[in-house]
Amino acid sequence: MRRGVKSNEVRFVLAKNGILVSTIIPLLGYIMYGIALGSLSSIGYSTLAGILYTFTLYSPFIFFPSLLPLSAISYFLASIFLYKAYKYKTLRKYGIIAISLSVSYIVLYVYNLFFVELIPKFLMSWVLIGFYEIGNTIQLLAWRVSLRTVLIKVYGLPNNLKWKINIEGQKYTFSDSQAKVKVNKEKPSFYVDSILEGYNTYMPKPNSGIISSNLLEIYFAKISKIPDISNWDPKLWIGNKINEYEVIDIIAIGGSSYVLKVKRANMLYAMKIPKISKSTPGQTRISASNIIFDLSREFINLQEIGYKTQNAVQLFAISEIDISNIMKIEKGESYLYLTRPPYIIIELMEGGNALQLLNTSRSKDWYRIVGILIRDVAKALDIIHSSGYVHLDVKPQNIYFSKFPGSKEKEILSNLTSGKVVVKLGDLGSASRIGESVAEFTEFYCPIDQIEAAMLKNKGALPSMDVFALGATAYKLLFDSYVYPKEYYELIEKAIEEFQMGRGNYLNNLKLARQYAILPKINNMPSWLVNLLYDMLLQRTNARTIYTTIEYNLR
Structure with a gap:
């Protein structure tokens, strides 16, 4: 031992x-x-x-x-x-x-x-x-520190192109295809920088790791044209390292960020990287883009709220924020986005999100599963609201599972009831203090007053906005449909387009959309759930009442 x-x-x-x-x-x-x-x-x-x-x-x-x-x-x-x-x-x-x-x-x-x-x-x-x-x-x-010589061979670089390697904090620059370095550790760590030459970027593989023998071979891959930042392909990250994290796969592509599956020291995490591109319908709308502010805000929000409840995704780390680097990325220097993007490291939710449950065959007892999801999200919202925040982006895509919940209804219900699978609310990057201006919305789940608040700045963030979004989320998970008729969303889409183009006609479209904001009739559900859904969609309840009501009726 x-x-x-x-x-x-x-x-x-x-x-x-x-x-x-x-x-x-x-x-x-x-x-x-x-x-x-x-x-x-x-x-x-x-x-x-x-x-x-x-x-x-x-x-x-x-x-x-x-x-x-x-x-x-x-x-x-x-x-x-x-x-x-x-x-x-x-x-x-x-x-x-x-x-x-x-x-x-x-x-x-x-x-x-x-x-x-x-x-x-x-x-x-x-x-x-x-x-x-x-x-x-x-x-x-027996305990003397003996130096050993490591031969480093590089492949794929033009003649006389300088390349850099960092070994245990010691930086070296070479221009030959072979170099010898003396090291005084049995297994020293190393990091190799990518190289920019004109419009070409040379990416090293491996770009970091441990030197375990007296020979280290580095292969540089030439990327002649990196996609423009607005047409970014996140698959370029797969197989490379961002800082100390090895990118394994793409988890999700959202309206404002990419979420990658990464590994460090045999532990798996999720890495969230801000996205610079125009949102598409159904994705989170951003009225003003400020990468540094958004990233730092999500870090602070997760840090403050995450430890208070198990029903919120946990935060682990944030990258060093280099303002000049981000400004260069915004100007189109894509190679920096490839090699040194800003990011936060959060808990990896390997079970997917709630929207994926709609692929499951559902029976009349499906409401029990939805009830558990809404109950647990309401618990997280109660903590968020009591901490002085409003989430502002509650939707099925932001409700995650700690593990795969199952492929059949009975299996899902059993895993959720037993606690084997934990429901967690994520994406706190859109959260704002109660009363602060609203910057984001997802039109298919938020109330129309949240959209108006983002455009007109006529009111601040309110917990009732989350209550409506939770009701709209429950409705979507129960009936695989949005709350309002399609005419409402068509008018909202027109209003958004007019607003983004700086035209004043968006106000008329918002006014017309209100006429179609009519709640549907809800049938074939327990009466307590019907009443609760209406209370959420009419914003006449709160998060604590929601989860206590569900707990009482699902016993």
Whole structure:
């Protein structure tokens, strides 16, 4: 069983200090040395060696010189225990050297005692100390930092094009296809920069990792034309690394962001990268684009709310925000978007989103599943609202599952009821403080007053906007249909187009759309659910009442 210190740097320092201490206090020094060796058996054997070495050094002086023969035997036994303390074959040779020194001393002592007195008897105790200290000096060699040479070969670059590599924080620049670098670690980390030359970008693979051998080969792929930022293909990220995260797949493409599946240190996460492009119908509308503000706001919102409830997606990290870099990306320098985009790292919701449940065959009890989803989202909204925020983008696409909920209705209901699958509300990037201006909306789920608030700035964000959106989400999940007739959404779409083009006619379209904002008749549902749906769509309830009502009726 492994014990002690795992960091190589700490082990090296502890071992060296232990050996130095053992020159005077063998027991303490070799206890430290055993801890540095890193296993329970090493600590035990090293401690026994320390006890015997202590007797070896001090018994002839503290007690009687006649104990010198016992000291010599003690020296030999201690060396054997030290050899057994070494768990790695590469270090055991230093234990063999210690045993050899102890045997050499015994031979010298016997020869000096019974045959020819080469050394006066009173000096033999000091000779013993000398042998011991020589052994200690040799032990230090086991922990020396040895440099090794790594040959780096690069492929795919034009002649004399400079390339850069960072090894353990040390930066190197080369122009040849081969380079040699000396490293002082067994497995140092490295990072290779992409190269921009004219309109060409050379992408390294691998662009980061661990150097585990004396040969490192880097292959550069030439990308002659990176798509314009407004026509971006997120598949370009797959297989590359963004900072320390390896991009594995594309999870989703939203109206304002890309969500990637990434891996770091064998852990999977979701990476959200802001998107610069025109929204399409049904996606989140953004009245003003400010990447830095939006990214920072979502980070703050998730950080403040995430730890308060299990029904909100958790935040882990945010990238370093380089304002000049983002400005260059906005101006069309796509290679920066490919290699160093701004991002946040959030919890990976591997079970997909609620909209995907509509592919499931549904029975008359389907409302129970929808009820659980709405209940759990309402719990998250209650925390959000009580924290002084409004989400402003509640919709099925933003309701996630911690794991795959199942492919059949009974399986989904069982997993949700048992807690094996957790429902979480995500995408807090659109959230605003209560009363602050509204910047975003999704026309198929939000109330018309939220659309007007975004266009006219005539009112601030209100929790009731989330209540309506939750009702519209429930209606969509129950009936696979939007709340209002298609004429309403056609007029809203016209209003949005007129507003974006700066035409004043959007006000007439909004006014006409209100005439079609008529709630549908809801049939074939329990009466308590029908009443609750109407209360949400008429914005005459709140998040806490919603989830308590559902909890009571689903018992």
